[in-house]
Amino acid sequence: MQLKDLREHGVGERVADWDGEIFEALEGLHGRGAWFAGTEKSCRINAKAMPSALEKAFAHLALDSAAARNAPHLANPIAPTEENLMSGMKLFKGDCAGCHGDPNNAAKREAESILYPSPPVFALHPPRKSDYQLFWIIKSGVRYSGMFWWDGQFGKDASGQNVSDEKIWRAVTFLTHLDSLPPAVAAEWHKKE
Numbered sequence: 001m002q003l004k005d006l007r008e009h010g011v012g013e014r015v016a017d018w019d020g021e022i023f024e025a026l027e028g029l030h031g032r033g034a035w036f037a038g039t040e041k042s043c044r045i046n047a048k049a050m051p052s053a054l055e056k057a058f059a060h061l062a063l064d065s066a067a068a069r070n071a072p073h074l075a076n077p078i079a080p081t082e083e084n085l086m087s088g089m090k091l092f093k094g095d096c097a098g099c100h101g102d103p104n105n106a107a108k109r110e111a112e113s114i115l116y117p118s119p120p121v122f123a124l125h126p127p128r129k130s131d132y133q134l135f136w137i138i139k140s141g142v143r144y145s146g147m148f149w150w151d152g153q154f155g156k157d158a159s160g161q162n163v164s165d166e167k168i169w170r171a172v173t174f175l176t177h178l179d180s181l182p183p184a185v186a187a188e189w190h191k192k193e
């Protein structure tokens with residue numbers, strides 16, 4: 001759809017109102033590139049600033065559509081058994097909760113993030129993407145964010161095999177079952193360390 005089509009649908013004025021805001025949002029998203037080009041004075045590259053709702057929406061749209069377009073449709077090999085969910089939860093607490101939080105610090109995490117974009121607090125907002133999209137995001141990371149890639153980060157087993165894929169799938173299985181954890185796993189998830 002083009003701008004003229006939007007006007008025909010009667011939203012021209014709205015779009016005009018948004019112009020300034022859209023520009024700021026794009027400037028925020030591209031701030032880093034422009035900084036390299038030496039125009040830092042006019043750009044928002046500081047993580048401490050509070051991004052506008054529109055800028056946040058653009059950033060999430062970009063991640064959503066990248067995952068939808070690029071993630072290969074792989075089948076999750078990890079069944080959601082109690083044992084697998086427990087190991088996924090432990091892995092998440094050990095390697096991911098430092099940024100994404102857990103039920104005991106969720107509200108504080110949400111209110112006082114020091115990363116921009118802020119890591120989603122899954123204890124409050126379980127991810128709604130499909131397993132294969134989450135796997136792809138976790139394996140390859142998210143550019144310009146604190147979410148680095150986990151491919152190869154979990155080391156190798158005794159035979160020299162990279163164990164990351166299996167561990168990532170375990171974390172994915174835990175994340176997609178956050179709303180329906182078996183009682184024993186939920187109890188451990190909520191336990192204060």
Ligand code: HEC
Binds near residue numbers: 120127145
């Ligand atoms: C150093 C901080 C950090 C660590 C550690 C980290 N993440 Fe992230 N993660 C982030 C940030 C920041 C984002 C948001 C990226 C964005 O929106 O652009 C993110 C995004 C995600 C997303 C995308 C959510 C969505 O709905 O699109 C998933 C899934 C995810 N992380 C899972 C994990 C898992 C699993 C681990 C551990 C193996 C992990 N993360 C470790 C910072 C981190």
